[in-house]
Amino acid sequence: MTNMTTTSGNKGHDGNDKDKGLAPGRTSSAELSSAEEAEHEARGGVVAGRARRGMFGVQGWGDTSGYGGLVLPAYVPPPAQRPYGDGFDELTDELLAAMQERDVPAAAIQQTTVDRGEITYYVHRDHLVALCRTLRDDPALRFEMCSSVSGVDYGTDVPQRLHVTYHLTSMTYRRRIRLEVAVDVDDAHVPSVVEVYPTADWHERETWDMFGVVFDGHPALTRILMPDDWDGFPQRKDYPLGGIPVEYKGAEIPPPDQRRAYS
């Protein structure tokens, strides 16, 4: 019972191994060597998670479980190895060829990850718009529709914690891909893709509203869900959920964000 978290964790990583095609012998993406991690950092440092200490989230008082010293490193999406499978090899080849045709440097794609049958291209923000235009216009790619743009905050202690994800759909080829741009919270600027995908207008406004990512070149980047004069960006991890403690039958129940978290 007590090692439930670790078993499920390992199970997950085992499952990932099959999908992601990790190098043989490597059991977990969390076990990247320090050299590999340094390489990650140099390439933009795609860290997607927070490191965890202990097992039950016990802080500030004695942990009697014996698992207080357990350290789980932050999850780093592993770069995919060829062959990717699921037709992603052809797709990536087409994409690289189209990028070359349109003078988009290959370095625009910092990392490619294939996970659970979905492909993610981690993109440098300088080339995002050109890349989107390539993806939309190239006859072999034809990602006509931008399904969704949204933000993810990976937590306060994570480098480049704010990520903007773009879910593109090719109706011609019935494919979906994900682009992901990681930025620092101090320099949360991403070029707007509204000129390529007009539908991104409200999505980007929502991402600005909730995460404080500035989309440069957006026609009217204003708050959309929160009031215009709102302070702060509600879906950032350091923004409190709010709520007040509730007393029930003599016991005080803290608000959800201050309750004990187990992992």
Add this chain to the structure above:
Amino acid sequence: MNRRKDRKNTSKNSKAKPRAAEPAHTVGSGTTDTTTQTAGPDPYAATSRETTEGRVYTVTGGDWDGMLDDWRHDERIVVNMGPQHPSTHGVLRLVLELEGEVVTQARSVIGYLHTGIEKNCEYRTWTQGVTFVTRADYLSPLFNEAAYCLATEKLLGITAPRRAQVIRVLLMELNRIGSHLVAIATGGMELGALTGMTAGFREREEVLHLLEFLTGLRMNHAFIRPGGVAQDLPDGSDAKIRDFLTVMDSRLPDYDKLLTGQPIWKNRLRNVAYLPLDGCLQLGVTGPILRSAGLEWDLRKVQPYCGYEEYDFEVPTSTDGDAYARYVLRVEEIHQSLKIIEQCLGKLEPGRVMVDDPKIAWPAQLTIGSDGMGNSLEHVRKIMGQSMEALIHHFKLVTEGFAVPPGQVYFPVESPRGELGCHLVSDGGTRPMRVHMRDPSFVNLQSMPAMSEGGLVADVIAAVASIDPVMGGVDR
């Protein structure tokens, strides 16, 4: 000419009558002598004079052209509609810039129903998240649950058992019928077809009664859970569903009689709120609006999930791209959903409704006890009296929840309004790192200006009704 002469006489005669009999159009009081105007080219044109309070018009006839000419082009009218307005489909605020009755610019303002569902999910277990997302688009709660649970299952690398998949399809199609009926009903109400509303809500009540029987709740079911569904269908479901199918089959033709062929309904909707295919793609519009523009894009067909590839149904399309086509498609989709529900009944074979993995599946089966729905007495007896391990396991799963391996997925399903995508990010914990619902209402609502600018203000209502935005989903 004779008529004009008569009216002139009347006008002259009215001069002799007391003030109360004067035309109601007179603006200002004690203004001018109308008889002095009879020599002019248009004796009924408005006259005006300057006073210390400004310009005072006297309008004597039924002809407002002269007066409007003065106002037109140098005076734009900005009309604020909503957020509390019976015709804006919820707490939606429209800001319309008008020239006369023509809308020159339209913008929608949203956020009045923002409830922080996505943020709240980050502080609950993966199972509890269902209770939150089901409240996003409150007219299609089962689709929110399905998208969220299918995404969670993809993260976990599990598949729900077959019986659960069939139940999900059954419930989703029931929900689709209910949602489309509300779209037709509220759309009819907003356009003045009140019988459309009463009929639509009457049939929707049938859907809600059936959903209540099957899931326990009319709305916000939280019935679909990661790994399957909360519990099996109750005894007698088959007969109830068949009764529902019979009722719907007998009542749906009424909509054709009441609305489809009705001239007023057609005139209000035909060639109104036109959005062609390229506009749909640029604006990311999906669902009946996209299909009304001619693209046969239905995720149940192009990217099947929950075993939709086994069902025999059609995806109706049209090339008209107007509000009427969307109405017709919704009615046709109701027919198709009934067809799918009937096939579901044939596929419901006995079996588990939750994955056979004690680390994920809820340990207790729910039953009705003397104090309502709860854990089955058998299970409570076992964990309290016999098995300490089972008690600990139950406690852990209920309080801590199950851990989900790190990674992210995007899972789209075809909701009544279009592509409902769920983007989930896990960092390996027992709570989601990020839950994002790509709600079709949110995206489709962006097409409102494209549909209504350049049209009449009355057609804005038809446009919004044909988009069918649900503000719970738009604002989340």
